[in-house]
Amino acid sequence: MRPLETFIEQRKERFVRNSLMSDEFLDFVNKNMKPIEKQMSYYQCAIMEVETKFKVLNEQYSLEYDRNPIEDIKSRVKSMESLIKKIRKKDIPLTLSSIEENIHDIAGVRVICSFPDDIYMLADCLLSQDDITLLEKKDYIKNPKPGGYRSLHLIVSVPIFLQDGKRNMTVEVQLRTIAMDFWASLEHKVRYKKNVPPEEAEQLAQELSECAEVSAALDRRMQDIRNHLAAVTEAQTNTKKREPLRLTGPLGLHAIHQKNDF
Numbered sequence: 001m002r003p004l005e006t007f008i009e010q011r012k013e014r015f016v017r018n019s020l021m022s023d024e025f026l027d028f029v030n031k032n033m034k035p036i037e038k039q040m041s042y043y044q045c046a047i048m049e050v051e052t053k054f055k056v057l058n059e060q061y062s063l064e065y066d067r068n069p070i071e072d073i074k075s076r077v078k079s080m081e082s083l084i085k086k087i088r089k090k091d092i093p094l095t096l097s098s099i100e101e102n103i104h105d106i107a108g109v110r111v112i113c114s115f116p117d118d119i120y121m122l123a124d125c126l127l128s129q130d131d132i133t134l135l136e137k138k139d140y141i142k143n144p145k146p147g148g149y150r151s152l153h154l155i156v157s158v159p160i161f162l163q164d165g166k167r168n169m170t171v172e173v174q175l176r177t178i179a180m181d182f183w184a185s186l187e188h189k190v191r192y193k194k195n196v197p198p199e200e201a202e203q204l205a206q207e208l209s210e211c212a213e214v215s216a217a218l219d220r221r222m223q224d225i226r227n228h229l230a231a232v233t234e235a236q237t238n239t240k241k242r243e244p245l246r247l248t249g250p251l252g253l254h255a256i257h258q259k260n261d262f
Contacts (some may be wrong), residue, residue, distance in 0.1 A: 025052045035096055040077055043107035045160040046169035050109045053132075057125050069118035071178055074110040078103075104135065104155045105172040112181050115223050116141065119175040126156070126173070133157040135170065135217060141180075147191075147205060148212025151176045179215040179222075187212075216239050 051073055058070040078086070083106065087094060091238045099106075113119050119141065127134050136155035144150045154173040159166050176184065187208050196204065 033222050039100070040106075041097055042160060042162075042167060042169055043077050043171075045162075046158050046171050047077065047107050047109055049158050049160055050126075050156070050171050050173060051075060053126060053129065054109070054111055054122065057122060061242070066113075069113055069115075069122060070111055071114055072112040076108050078106045100170070104170045107169065107171040108174065109171060110174045110176065110181070113175060113177050115226055116177055117223060119177065123152060123154060123173075127154070131159055133168075139230055144212065145214075146209075147187070148209040149187070150180045150212065150216060151184065161224070177219050179219050183212055183215045 054070060054073055058068050062068050081148050083099070083103070086103050087111060090102055092098045113121060113122065126132055134154060134156055136153075138153040141150050141152055152175040154175070156171055158171055159169045179190065191204070191208065
């Protein structure tokens with residue numbers, strides 16, 4: 001086994017030993033397994049609430065404008081392993097109340113949109129609903145991360161209605177275009193490949209950044225095309241409204257009526 005592989009394996013073993021098999025964590029699990037499962041189910045319910053809101057918006061938009069702004073909706077509740085890593089990174093107490101207060105991406109919903117304008121339209125529609133409270137907003141589309149990552153992140157509070165009352169839960173919502181999601185998915189797979197020599201890492205980062213710019217340029221061009229087609233369609237519709245309606249009678253006489261006469 002090569003030195004780098006050996007080092008990675010040692011780090012994995014150390015993490016399992018120090019995190020997942022520590023006395024602190026095992027005691028926490030033993031004492032809180034039922035509350036943990038209940039809390040995770042609450043996060044899953046919150047995801048269902050947010051997903052339903054977006055599905056309703058997508059259906060309404062389809063009926064009114066004959067197109068769907070949402071291509072796909074993905075969701076997940078953070079795994080226990082990822083949650084423990086986040087707890088260690090933030091150095092917060094290992095309690096349910098502390099986890100709920102300090103970690104806001106346990107429940108995640110990712111909305112894949114057709115065009116950049118759809119992202120902001122859907123975000124505005126979601127935030128205008130009276131049971132949604134915006135806790136935090138990060139616009140990585142207007143201000144991309146250094147590596148090229150683009151997405152609109154919203155941390156929202158949404159109520160879920162349980163047998164014994166209402167409970168507000170926190171959900172992270174990510175809105176991306178198809179191109180943004182394509183880049184982010186492949187970037188994650190490529191960047192975290194094992195055995196990448198250090199001298200290649202910088203070049204890889206540069207290539208990924210350039211690909212992000214190409215992807216963003218494609219989004220802008222597709223948005224421009226859609227805007228142009230929408231303008232053409234609107235102009236044609238307005239022209240038809242102004243044209244007279246010609247009716248031909250049995251004697252070959254033409255009666256001309258404006259539509260707005262009716």
